[in-house]
Amino acid sequence: MKQNLAIQQTLQQKYLLTQKNQNALEVLKMNHEEITKLVLQFAQRNPMFACRFHQEKGYEMMDTVHAPISLKEELYYQLHTCKTSIREDIAAYLIESLDENGYININEEEVAHAFQVTLQEVQDVFTILRTFEPSGVFAKDAADSLYLQCLHMGNTKGAYLLKHHADAILSHDLSSIAKQMNLTIEEIKDILHSIRKCHPYPCAPYQTQTTINITPEVDIIVEDEEIRIEPISVFTPSLHQEYVSMMEEHPQLKQYFQEASIFVDMLHRRNASLLMIINELVTLQKGYFLYHDELRPCTLKDIAQKLGMHESTVSRALHQKYYRFEGECYAFKQLFSAMTCQGDSADGIRKAILSIIRQEDKHKPFSDQQLVIKLSAMDLKVSRRTVAKYREQLHIPGSSQRKLR
Known part of the structure; x- marks a missing residue:
């Protein structure tokens, strides 16, 4: 049998996650407390790195929140x-x-x-x-x-x-x-x-609760039916410019300068990426902030597709991150709302159930099946079982327990 040796060229595109990109993703995942710790550690070992902390603002913005550990969010x-x-x-x-x-x-x-x-x-x-x-x-x-x-x-x-x-x-x-x-x-x-x-x-x-001290990433402010997002800056990173002229005499400073430059750039990119994601998320949920409407159905995939990012990047960016709105701190992941199999917002259904029960006759409270009918009249299609589940999530007892004797 005659054998022929042929060389065939193929073009294959690969994405290699460099160490620099890996570090950037880790920094993106960090919250204010973790970033502050990292910055302090870097400043101790790199003389070219400078960082001015806004002490009074940092303490002012730190809040104590009771954050329930949610299984569904996880x-x-x-x-x-x-x-x-x-x-x-x-x-x-x-x-x-x-x-x-x-x-x-x-x-x-x-x-x-x-x-x-x-x-x-x-x-x-x-x-x-x-x-x-x-x-x-x-x-x-x-x-x-x-x-x-x-x-x-x-x-x-x-x-x-x-x-x-x-x-x-x-x-x-x-x-x-x-x-x-x-x-x-x-x-x-x-x-x-x-x-x-x-x-x-x-x-x-x-099912337990934990108390944590957090610094929110942004303030979300509503004025004249306009939403303004104000970043909360705890520190300002920079480089010691006075050492630049000494780099010729001290070659080691060049390496420090390069490392510090990369680190500062990484911090700036972290803030820019986070703000871009926050802006998209707040824009999508603007009805919630402007009029206290129910949350629109929204997933990490929705935000990622709009920004041309990977879902894992959006997930890292919002991991353990908080915003402040009307004097209270909330986790960004609370702005994501699931969708029922009929396409309705789960948050909207819960709010509708709460509204109906608040207006019911306390001597003749609605059964879960009657709630299904009421919701159907509002174009919210859910099963009796789903109504019971959402009612329990709202800590609302059944009709027999709600009835006034």
Whole structure:
């Protein structure tokens, strides 16, 4: 057989994430407190770097906020930065369907019908969501949550035991399990001991509150129905120009000068990128700031597409960042609102439910089904179950508990 050796040229485009770009992304993710710490550390080791701190303004702008750790906010961030292809509209609906323990009990066929997709497509979304942190979220119950955690930990025997012998575990029938798995009772006890390292309610920490001191990134001010965004500057970075003339005599200063120049440029780019993202987000939610309207449906993907950025960049930029509005501090991620499977804003539906209940006859309060009808008249299409979920999120009791005797 005659063989021919041929050389073929191909043009392939690759993006290499340089160390400089990696550093820029890390700086973009930092909040005021983290940036301040980094700046102080850099100033100590680089004589060319100068930084003037606005002490009085920094202290004035520091606020104490009670920030609830939200499971859903954490899941949305994982969703929008997920590297695996996923139907985000279905995923958002499933996230909104979680109960307070992070469990989900939903008919997958109904979801498939609502989104006009195949059952397999819904199951594919579920499969990805069940890999999210905290490990065990999107489980059907406590046993299923323990099963997911065992899989995540690589505890295959524990996962098998929970999947195939859950009833026997509850009845403490270890001899039956040992016989079926061809193991000794001591080996079964060892597996059960490994399972106890998992938590049946892994989402419990998200139901707590923590108090933190934060410095907001911007002030959002409304005057004459105009929105103004004012950056809150804690410090001003610069270079020691008086040392520039000494660089010829002291070559080491050149290296310091280059490093300081790159660092200052990185800080400026961080602020510019953040302001660009904030401006787009505030513009999209201007009705909320001007008239206290409900939040418009908005995701990280929406903002990223408008600015020509990657979703992960937007996610990093807004990570643990806050704005001040009407004297209160809020996390930027609170400006993102999910969309129901019918395309309505979840925030808008919650506000509508609250408004209807405030105006109801307290002697004849509306049932959840009556709320569904009232919402439908407002062109808000939701199920009774969804109404019940949103009502509980608003800490509003059922109709029987609201009725005045």
